[in-house]
Amino acid sequence: MKLALLSHGVAIDPSFSAWFTGQAGAVRRRNFYNSPVWDPHEIGSIPQEIRLATHGPPVTVAVNVYGDDEWKLSASEGGPQVDNRRLGVSWAVDLVDDLECLRTSPALAETANLYGGSALSFFSPRACYFFADSTQCRFCSLAGTAAETSYVNRLTSTQVRNAVAAVLAHPQAADRVNQVMIVGGNERGLDAGFARHVSLVRAAAEAIDAAGLTGEVSVHLVTMPPRDLDLVKELGAVPGVHCGFNLEAWDPAIFERIAPGKAADYGHAPILAALERLVEVVGEYRAHSILIAGLEPPSSTLDGAAALAAMGVSPIINAFHSDVHSAIGLKVRPSYGHLAQVAAGLSELYEAYPIRPYWKGCGRNALDFEASHGMFAGEPPALGGAR
Numbered sequence: 001m002k003l004a005l006l007s008h009g010v011a012i013d014p015s016f017s018a019w020f021t022g023q024a025g026a027v028r029r030r031n032f033y034n035s036p037v038w039d040p041h042e043i044g045s046i047p048q049e050i051r052l053a054t055h056g057p058p059v060t061v062a063v064n065v066y067g068d069d070e071w072k073l074s075a076s077e078g079g080p081q082v083d084n085r086r087l088g089v090s091w092a093v094d095l096v097d098d099l100e101c102l103r104t105s106p107a108l109a110e111t112a113n114l115y116g117g118s119a120l121s122f123f124s125p126r127a128c129y130f131f132a133d134s135t136q137c138r139f140c141s142l143a144g145t146a147a148e149t150s151y152v153n154r155l156t157s158t159q160v161r162n163a164v165a166a167v168l169a170h171p172q173a174a175d176r177v178n179q180v181m182i183v184g185g186n187e188r189g190l191d192a193g194f195a196r197h198v199s200l201v202r203a204a205a206e207a208i209d210a211a212g213l214t215g216e217v218s219v220h221l222v223t224m225p226p227r228d229l230d231l232v233k234e235l236g237a238v239p240g241v242h243c244g245f246n247l248e249a250w251d252p253a254i255f256e257r258i259a260p261g262k263a264a265d266y267g268h269a270p271i272l273a274a275l276e277r278l279v280e281v282v283g284e285y286r287a288h289s290i291l292i293a294g295l296e297p298p299s300s301t302l303d304g305a306a307a308l309a310a311m312g313v314s315p316i317i318n319a320f321h322s323d324v325h326s327a328i329g330l331k332v333r334p335s336y337g338h339l340a341q342v343a344a345g346l347s348e349l350y351e352a353y354p355i356r357p358y359w360k361g362c363g364r365n366a367l368d369f370e371a372s373h374g375m376f377a378g379e380p381p382a383l384g385g386a387r
């Protein structure tokens with residue numbers, strides 16, 4: 001179901017819009033998150049993500065509205081559901097409640113967001129020098145998204161420390177948050193940018209430690225690697241940190257096409273070398289790298305995931321999502337069959353290696369958490385010939 005919803009996105013039925021208006025507690029997309037809504041007509045506010053109703057671990061799915069109405073999000077007296085009339089399939093879904101402290105504090109909500117129901121996330125800086133050079137990653141929508149809102153461009157470590165402390169001071173929040181996530185654009189001075197990201201990571205870790213939650217709430221960073229790989233060892237002082245340097249695609253030729261700035265300024269092989277250094281510093285399988293499913297053949301994504309796993313790196317497999325403002329736009333969409341093939345291969349990889357998901361149940365476009373729980377094992381459901 002998650003693969004089908006990530007492939008097609010969902011259409012929003014008016015019954016859902018009307019019902020959702022009354023759900024004041026649900027997380028809504030705000031500040032740094034891109035728009036997933038391509039429908040030219042106003043559909044009102046939508047949830048950031050939904051959770052498929054299961055008796056097992058959470059299955060968190062992005063709400064992406066591409067104009068494809070194969071799957072529809074609707075609501076009835078029984079609550080919200082996704083359904084596919086053609087297939088006669090219907091599935092109950094849950095919404096993710098926002099943290100009350102974020103909902104009631106505009107200042108806090110401008111600094112942090114709740115991602116996927118359990119990741120307290122910080123985005124800094126809200127700019128990336130690849131856009132200035134017109135070499136931004138072709139799937140990335142950062143510049144257009146940042147231009148739509150007026151939030152602060154760069155967070156300080158004091159802001160991050162205070163926000164983590166403020167959120168974890170609430171027992172309800174401390175029960176729900178299982179990771180703090182630092183992500184953002186990149187500065188032309190890669191060493192200075194990396195050092196700044198590490199300072200945010202340290203600040204988050206200090207606040208977690210002060211709250212007595214070290215070991216329960218982990219800190220996760222995705223950034224460009226520094227040019228001086230000796231700087232990576234700065235992460236060694238942060239207990240339990242996870243860090244990712246993203247390759248985006250395994251095939252170097254496709255990497256050059258979809259991430260031209262990264263290819264020109266750093267390169268595929270040097271990112272792999274940086275990942276090797278990262279494994280030495282943070283430990284096996286706490287180093288990560290994203291491969292985007294849907295931008296290269298499934299076999300290439302799986303070859304890359306296997307090679308990363310063999311070198312002690314946990315791959316992050318994200319289904320390609322088409323963001324408004326990105327260069328690729330809606331031109332490329334991965335099929336259900338494509339994602340099912342990647343998911344089945346990823347499932348086998350989880351049996352062979354102690355790789356770990358980057359997102360602990362909150363990766364709305366990621367396949368890793370579900371794969372780690374064996375949810376993609378075996379033959380994928382045919383879904384009545386779904387593409």
Ligand code: SF4
Pocket residue numbers: 127128129130131135136137140141142184185186
């Ligand atoms: S490195 Fe690529 S994906 Fe990341 S912010 Fe810059 S342009 Fe976007």
